[in-house]
Amino acid sequence: MPELPEVETTRRGLIPTLEGRKIVKVIKRRDKIRIAIPSDFEKRIEGMRVKSLKRRAKYIQIFLDSGDVIICHLGMSGKFVIKVIDNEPYEKHDHVIFETDGGELVIYNDPRRFGLMTICREDELEQHRLFKNMAVEPLGNEFNGDYLYEKIKTRKSAIKTMLLDQKIVVGLGNIYVCEALNMAKISPIRKACDVTLGETESLVPIIRNVLSRAIEAGGSSLKDFAGTDGELGYFQHLFVSYGCEGEKCSNKECGGTIDRINQGGRSTFYCPQCQK
DNA sequence: ATGATGTCCTGGGCGC
DNA sequence: TGCGCCCAGGACATCA
Known part of the structure; x- marks a missing residue:
């Protein structure tokens, strides 16, 4: 998590x-x-x-x-x-x-x-087996629409699976991938090679935004944490799709309902109505 | 090289 | 109340 x-x-x-x-x-x-x-x-x-x-x-x-x-x-x-x-x-x-x-x-x-x-x-450190094959940081300058498009344009796996691949981009897990794809209105089950350059160009800023806002929320939680006996690692954060099965999709004028499916043994939450 | 599947681990939630 | 079952998932191993 x-x-x-x-x-x-x-x-x-x-x-x-x-x-x-x-x-x-x-x-x-x-x-x-x-x-x-x-x-x-x-x-x-x-x-x-x-x-x-x-x-x-x-x-x-x-x-x-x-x-x-x-x-x-x-x-x-x-x-x-x-x-x-x-x-x-x-x-x-x-x-x-x-x-x-x-x-x-x-x-x-x-x-x-x-x-x-x-x-x-x-x-x-950089040549350590844990880091040497690692892709770019999602909040770094190298991660942009062109980069993501080049990385996935020949890949037949689902776009969701590709975004979880740390050799494509690092740092993303099941939750923020679901969130970003919902906001970008891209279906998690689309083949990565079917995602257009225009779509990667809109998806990348959304990924950056969802991560940045979560870091901000984490920062707020740290203020409450300071001086207490609290724990570091988790903080309260509201998600628009992850864990929201059966709830209304939060995209404006969508009216769909968040569904839960299984991809590669992992839960995926998405809105079949607006995520195409 | 790619993609699909299995593996590690424990706590919590569920059905009976 | 308690037991067994299944699920959560990041990263890597292993297979075709």
């Missing part, structure tokens, strides 16, 4: 606690989440200072002054919880804990364990 906006919100929420801080202790409560956490993970982090936090696709990258980068992915149920140090027992799915010299704990909690936590050298 955490897609680009949730990951970006999480990154921003972690900055006040981590940036400029020294990580004094790392506790690994299991050896693997989705993949193994390196055996030297704790040793490489303890005593190091956090230079900055960046995001690439749905990954958070924590840059250390040692030249290492911690790489985190929230999977679908991962979140960070910030707590002051106390003697409370850890929660059931607290997998990795970072203690800072500011007296705070940054806890990675992930019930379904689809997330990922690893570390690599900063100068090897």
